[in-house]
Amino acid sequence: MYLNVTEIESAITNLNVAHPETTQLIEPPHATHEGRTTQVLRVGTRAADEADGILALGGLHAREWVPPDALVSLAADLLEAHAGGTGLRYGGTAFTAAQIATLLDTVNLFFFPCANPDGRAHSQTVAGNWRKNRRPAPPGLGGPSCVGVDLNRNFDFLWDHTAKFAADSDVHTSADPCDPQQYRGPAVASEPETRNVVWVLDTFPRIRWHVDVHSAVPVILHSWGDDQNQSTKSADNFTNPALDTVRGRRNDGIGEFITTHDLDTAVRLAQRMHDAIFGVRSFDYGVEQAYGLYPTSGASDDYAFSRHVVEPDDTKLFAFTIECGTSQQPTFGEAENVIREVSAGLVAFALGAHDITDGTHP
Amino acid sequence: MSEHDDEPVYRCHVVAATTDALREFIDEVRPDTGCRPVARKTADGGVGIDVYLHESRLAQARSAKSAAAVDITPVENTTENWQARTREVGQGNRFATRGDHPHGLGRKE
Ligand SMILES: [Zn+2]
Numbered sequence: 001m002y003l004n005v006t007e008i009e010s011a012i013t014n015l016n017v018a019h020p021e022t023t024q025l026i027e028p029p030h031a032t033h034e035g036r037t038t039q040v041l042r043v044g045t046r047a048a049d050e051a052d053g054i055l056a057l058g059g060l061h062a063r064e065w066v067p068p069d070a071l072v073s074l075a076a077d078l079l080e081a082h083a084g085g086t087g088l089r090y091g092g093t094a095f096t097a098a099q100i101a102t103l104l105d106t107v108n109l110f111f112f113p114c115a116n117p118d119g120r121a122h123s124q125t126v127a128g129n130w131r132k133n134r135r136p137a138p139p140g141l142g143g144p145s146c147v148g149v150d151l152n153r154n155f156d157f158l159w160d161h162t163a164k165f166a167a168d169s170d171v172h173t174s175a176d177p178c179d180p181q182q183y184r185g186p187a188v189a190s191e192p193e194t195r196n197v198v199w200v201l202d203t204f205p206r207i208r209w210h211v212d213v214h215s216a217v218p219v220i221l222h223s224w225g226d227d228q229n230q231s232t233k234s235a236d237n238f239t240n241p242a243l244d245t246v247r248g249r250r251n252d253g254i255g256e257f258i259t260t261h262d263l264d265t266a267v268r269l270a271q272r273m274h275d276a277i278f279g280v281r282s283f284d285y286g287v288e289q290a291y292g293l294y295p296t297s298g299a300s301d302d303y304a305f306s307r308h309v310v311e312p313d314d315t316k317l318f319a320f321t322i323e324c325g326t327s328q329q330p331t332f333g334e335a336e337n338v339i340r341e342v343s344a345g346l347v348a349f350a351l352g353a354h355d356i357t358d359g360t361h362p
Numbered sequence: 363m364s365e366h367d368d369e370p371v372y373r374c375h376v377v378a379a380t381t382d383a384l385r386e387f388i389d390e391v392r393p394d395t396g397c398r399p400v401a402r403k404t405a406d407g408g409v410g411i412d413v414y415l416h417e418s419r420l421a422q423a424r425s426a427k428s429a430a431a432v433d434i435t436p437v438e439n440t441t442e443n444w445q446a447r448t449r450e451v452g453q454g455n456r457f458a459t460r461g462d463h464p465h466g467l468g469r470k471e
Contacts, residue, residue, distance in 0.1 A: 007456055088469065125451075217400060
């Protein structure tokens with residue numbers, strides 16, 4: 001059975017009660033429009049400021065039911081295996097007891113399973129196709145689709161897409177409050193759910209990796225999402241206003257800057273997840289740049305990776321989106337297979353994160 | 363979209379020979395492309411994406427000018443599927459008692 005929003009928060013609370021030595025319960029400060037609060041569970045044997053961290057985020061998009069369940073399941077797995085001194089197996093992908101012990105001793109995993117509980121509750125009980133949060137409709141706009149903001153277009157990364165992209169780039173974002181899917185919100189980071197994610201990154205500067213779990217394609221996405229990557233002109237980047245009239249077009253010789261080293265690191269981290277996922281049941285997720293057919297703006301992964309460019313003192317966060325499974329609401333039996341895939345991918349990612357990012361094993 | 367409220371929504375595989383043909387279709391029909399508009403290569407060398415269309419818009423999409431260059435295959439009535447899936451959502455709170463916590467799907471071995 002899928003978790004409802006009450007169960008997600010109780011599960012997190014009770015995992016903390018059962019494993020006080022290896023977890024920390026973290027409560028982001030902003031209540032949702034419907035008054036719900038959400039929690040983050042840090043899993044690791046060392047304090048938040050003593051080890052590097054990974055933020056594993058889920059549930060930004062309400063109708064994608066599997067990611068929150070996957071993150072709760074994985075948190076429970078890691079804690080139980082660590083406490084019992086066992087390894088973990090997901091189909092054909094297995095991790096030894098020593099690897100699980102190493103993981104918890106060297107990395108902090110920050111599980112934020114359900115960032116948009118109002119949306120999930122609405123999707124699970126009223127309107128299955130609901131994607132946004134539940135911000136009340138602006139005054140004078142009454143239709144049901146005029147409620148809500150697409151949280152994954154609300155982050156502070158080229159948020160004002162009409163000003164920041166070429167008019168013909170067809171960036172997949174909307175300024176129309178009644179857009180049923182992609183409304184960016186009335187202001188940058190206007191939404192409490194968005195600000196909670198930002199708060200986690202601000203509060204825990206040792207978080208170096210960000211994995212936002214969505215569904216479904218499937219695919220693993222790496223930076224960037226606003227334009228095609230290029231590694232030759234560092235001034236051609238998202239902070240450059242001279243590109244505001246041309247950003248997002250494909251094959252125009254202008255792209256978003258990423259160093260070859262960072263791109264190589266990002267691809268290898270994504271590939272590590274991919275290989276572990278493939279091992280579960282031979283399902284090929286593939287690895288792609290987030291700029292696919294069109295650019296996007298205001299997404300959590302681009303925001304996370306952009307922070308160190310905007311503020312050079314900020315931690316450089318490598319950021320990814322996993323699009324898991326093939327359906328947003330599979331039968332729970334199939335959801336269990338997808339949960340195993342996401343779990344295997346994230347464990348392998350956590351085990352490889354330091355080596356790949358810091359080049360200790362080139 | 364309130365005019366569509368009673369209509370089922372279909373998830374459709376849309377496959378084209380080239381990325382340009384796929385993009386032309388999306389530009390004309392403007393379907394819901396899910397989280398991120400990312401296409402994947404198909405086994406036979408084409409390129410595909412899943413889109414979500416209300417029933418009436420599915421018919422319109424099939425008769426779009428750019429539809430000649432794509433194959434549109436409905437694979438899931440998401441509205442019907444959702445009704446079935448709601449029976450697989452937890453009722454109440456399985457973890458209401460402080461000692462009750464979930465066990466993950468990994469095999470502990
Ligand atoms: Zn999504």
